[in-house]
Amino acid sequence: MKHVFSVRIGPVGFRVGSDWRAPIRQLAALYAGYPQPEDGVPDFTVRLFAQRPWRRVIRPAVMIGGDFMIPDAAPLPLAQGLLAAEMAMNLQMALGQRRYLLLHASAVERDGRVLLMTGESGSGKSTLAALLSQRGWRLMGDEFALIDPVTGLAHAFPRLVSLKNAAIAVAEAAMPQARFGPLLEGTPKGAIRHLVPDAAAVAAMDMPGKPALLLFPRFGFAPDIRDVAPGEVFMRLTQASTNYVAMGERGFDALTRLVLSIPAQAIDYPDTKHALAQVEALWEAL
Amino acid sequence: MAAVYRAAPAEALRIVPLDAFTAIYHRASGITHLVGPPVPEILTALGPDGLTLPALIARLGDTYDLLDADEAALGARLDELVAAGLVRTA
Amino acid sequence: MSVGANGWLLARILRSPGDAAALDATGWTALIAIARAEQMIGTLAWRLHGTAMPPAVARILADARASADHGRTLALWEAEAARRALAPLGVPVVLLKGTAFVAAGLMAGQGRSIGDLDILVPRGSLDAVERALLENGWEWVKPDAYDDAYYRRWMHELPPLIHRDRDRMIDVHHTILPLTARITPDAQGLLAESVPLRAEEKGGLAMLSRTDVIVHAAAHLFADGDLAGGMRNLWDVHCLIEEFGVEGLVERAEHHGLGDAVGRALRLAAALYGDGATLSPGDRACLRRVTARDGWGSATRPWTRLAFYIRSHWLRMPPAMLARHLWTKWRKQSG
Numbered sequence: 001m002k003h004v005f006s007v008r009i010g011p012v013g014f015r016v017g018s019d020w021r022a023p024i025r026q027l028a029a030l031y032a033g034y035p036q037p038e039d040g041v042p043d044f045t046v047r048l049f050a051q052r053p054w055r056r057v058i059r060p061a062v063m064i065g066g067d068f069m070i071p072d073a074a075p076l077p078l079a080q081g082l083l084a085a086e087m088a089m090n091l092q093m094a095l096g097q098r099r100y101l102l103l104h105a106s107a108v109e110r111d112g113r114v115l116l117m118t119g120e121s122g123s124g125k126s127t128l129a130a131l132l133s134q135r136g137w138r139l140m141g142d143e144f145a146l147i148d149p150v151t152g153l154a155h156a157f158p159r160l161v162s163l164k165n166a167a168i169a170v171a172e173a174a175m176p177q178a179r180f181g182p183l184l185e186g187t188p189k190g191a192i193r194h195l196v197p198d199a200a201a202v203a204a205m206d207m208p209g210k211p212a213l214l215l216f217p218r219f220g221f222a223p224d225i226r227d228v229a230p231g232e233v234f235m236r237l238t239q240a241s242t243n244y245v246a247m248g249e250r251g252f253d254a255l256t257r258l259v260l261s262i263p264a265q266a267i268d269y270p271d272t273k274h275a276l277a278q279v280e281a282l283w284e285a286l
Numbered sequence: 287m288a289a290v291y292r293a294a295p296a297e298a299l300r301i302v303p304l305d306a307f308t309a310i311y312h313r314a315s316g317i318t319h320l321v322g323p324p325v326p327e328i329l330t331a332l333g334p335d336g337l338t339l340p341a342l343i344a345r346l347g348d349t350y351d352l353l354d355a356d357e358a359a360l361g362a363r364l365d366e367l368v369a370a371g372l373v374r375t376a
Numbered sequence: 377m378s379v380g381a382n383g384w385l386l387a388r389i390l391r392s393p394g395d396a397a398a399l400d401a402t403g404w405t406a407l408i409a410i411a412r413a414e415q416m417i418g419t420l421a422w423r424l425h426g427t428a429m430p431p432a433v434a435r436i437l438a439d440a441r442a443s444a445d446h447g448r449t450l451a452l453w454e455a456e457a458a459r460r461a462l463a464p465l466g467v468p469v470v471l472l473k474g475t476a477f478v479a480a481g482l483m484a485g486q487g488r489s490i491g492d493l494d495i496l497v498p499r500g501s502l503d504a505v506e507r508a509l510l511e512n513g514w515e516w517v518k519p520d521a522y523d524d525a526y527y528r529r530w531m532h533e534l535p536p537l538i539h540r541d542r543d544r545m546i547d548v549h550h551t552i553l554p555l556t557a558r559i560t561p562d563a564q565g566l567l568a569e570s571v572p573l574r575a576e577e578k579g580g581l582a583m584l585s586r587t588d589v590i591v592h593a594a595a596h597l598f599a600d601g602d603l604a605g606g607m608r609n610l611w612d613v614h615c616l617i618e619e620f621g622v623e624g625l626v627e628r629a630e631h632h633g634l635g636d637a638v639g640r641a642l643r644l645a646a647a648l649y650g651d652g653a654t655l656s657p658g659d660r661a662c663l664r665r666v667t668a669r670d671g672w673g674s675a676t677r678p679w680t681r682l683a684f685y686i687r688s689h690w691l692r693m694p695p696a697m698l699a700r701h702l703w704t705k706w707r708k709q710s711g
Contacts, residue, residue, distance in 0.1 A: 001672055013432065015405065017672050039432035040401030045409045047672055067412040067673065098439035231307030235320055245316070248446035249300065252311040252318055256302040315453040316446055317542075369460075371453075 006037055010157040010205050013037025014089050018048040019056050023081030030160055030181050030196055044092035048084055064088040068095035080184050083192060093144055094242040100146035101247055101254040104240045107140035107154055108132045113212035114154045116145050118240045124219040127167040128275055130195055131174055139201040149254035153208035158201045160194035168193045214264040221268035228264040289375050291364055292336035293329045312371050381406035383607055383667025387648040393424050404433050406671030413673035414607045418444030418487030444487040448478045451490040454544050458493060459581050461512035465504050469581055470496040470570045476583040479573050484615035492545040498567060499550035506534055514539050552592050561632035586620035587628040594641035595634050606666035613641050614649040
């Protein structure tokens with residue numbers, strides 16, 4: 001393809017090809033400092049292409065393709081090309097990742113131990129992970145936690161943190177010195193702005209950690225903490241994993257081991273201040 | 287002659303008790319079953335040698351104190367387990 | 377290496393795995409993207425198992441092998457579920473395509489990706505088979521009156537069914553070509569010559585005879601599609617010939633009226649994966665179509681593709697019927 005960008009995020013190498021220069025230039029700027037795929041061979045290929053040649057210039061619409069695709073994925077306007085690239089990379093992980101059990105969770109690390117936070121979109125897991133990274137935690141990832149079925153360790157996947165709607169202002173205020181991507185208005189998920197993980201997160205991204213605590217955050221409720229029993233955790237994590245079924249027995253091994261080895265709590269919170277205090281208290285009590 | 291129900295051989299299943307629930311991975315189908323009592327107890331009671339339905343009810347009553355097991359309900363449960371591949375007949 | 381980044385690269389490595397030693401990072405990247413696009417990454421992974429390769433590639437291919445193994449498990453379980461559902465009917469159930477290959481432990485099944493379960497049953501048993509499947513958890517994929525009538529009247533299979541718990545599709549065939557095609561293979565002969573897969577099980581499953589299985593692979597390639605998936609299909613043909621030989625194949629193909637299709641499939645498979653063959657201009661056009669990929673896994677040469685799409689519909693339906701079919705489809709899309 002005409003424009004190409006390659007990057008390694010944690011243990012996963014990507015190659016992004018594009019009919020347009022703009023998304024590639026944005027990726028290169030935001031992922032500056034990230035390494036290249038190991039041995040020069042990426043795990044996944046992503047393509048951003050025009051459905052018809054003239055759609056490169058006339059009302060340009062970015063189609064998403066790659067090794068793994070969903071049929072009839074709607075194109076995005078070229079102004080949202082960066083989002084298209086990020087979505088396509090996520091899609092490769094969600095549909096094609098077979099080495100690690102993929103949990104739809106954010107992950108932060110302290111002292112070699114990992115806090116996993118999982119929940120629906122809007123639960124605040126991305127925002128909390130970003131804020132914790134300002135308070136002595138290492139950001140491992142805001143979207144996918146990678147559990148190694150052999151070691152049980154969590155691997156970092158520190159892609160750009162995807163902040164949505166109200167979370168954008170919260171992060172901008174809390175992290176005035178951080179680097180952000182362009183503000184993307186009117187996307188299918190509302191306003192989106194990408195936050196570049198800090199240098200420490202990138203420098204340490206090859207260092208896995210031992211899972212120590214699992215939280216199910218829920219934003220917009222009175223503060224509350226309750227234990228979640230292993231059976232329920234298991235069920236919720238099978239639903240929070242995009243590749244549990246495809247991983248077969250290795251997925252079963254990884255998940256049962258994780259569920260039996262770490263405590264799990266559901267935390268409800270009205271604002272991020274409460275949530276951060278809840279997280280620190282639970283972590284101290286481990 | 288009443289049908290004999292046998293548990294799938296030990297190497298066909300991965301059974302991991304979590305709490306009240308037990309996770310069972312069925313190797314032949316690649317399907318995970320999250321089950322509650324009395325399914326794990328049924329699998330243990332049947333074992334590789336198998337039992338008829340009345341014998342199973344007696345065994346569950348002796349070992350697990352499940353005296354109120356009703357034959358029709360347990361039979362339906364067994365049929366589900368057969369369909370899932372966790373239990374075999376004959 | 378002299379091969380460009382297209383389907384020929386994949387063919388060359390499958391034919392001579394040792395050639396992979398000459399690949400650089402760009403070559404490996406293209407090979408992996410093309411193999412994934414052709415749904416042959418598992419096949420490639422098995423073929424290259426044990427040969428030297430960069431660690432990053434070794435990991436990707438190890439994942440692909442694990443994935444294919446799991447796919448094999450799911451496919452065999454689906455076949456077992458169908459066997460259980462249909463056993464009370466006492467009708468022969470013949471596994472087709474990928475599921476048959478893995479059930480019989482054939483080379484063609486090694487690492488092969490398997491989608492739907494395809495089975496062949498006697499035409500007279502279709503209603504009973506349909507009922508038994510519906511009673512055992514399978515459901516229609518889309519209840520659409522036109523497509524339904526079209527399938528029932530003209531196709532060689534029931535409209536696809538999907539299992540409500542396992543989310544897997546089953547295609548129930550009663551012959552190997554649509555009734556609209558001008559060629560009508562001997563469906564009864566396919567069943568009569570089929571071979572039991574597990575002799576000890578009563579009401580068990582079967583697969584096509586060693587010649588019919590090759591005839592079917594060829595028929596599937598040319599008449600049931602637009603050559604899409606051709607690289608994988610021809611790999612099937614290549615492996616089946618390696619294992620079963622060609623004795624009696626020409627006669628059997630002629631018997632089904634598929635002599636030309638089988639002849640061409642053998643030439644194309646030999647050109648891609650074997651010792652080569654004398655090719656006609658038509659063969660070369662097919663090979664161009666089949667290998668039309670770039671190093672990103674994208675389909676290239678769209679005009680060749682479109683020509684083959686029109687041709688494939690032409691083959692399946694007499695012209696007046698084709699017009700009606702396209703008209704009805706078009707009205708639905710615009711309506």
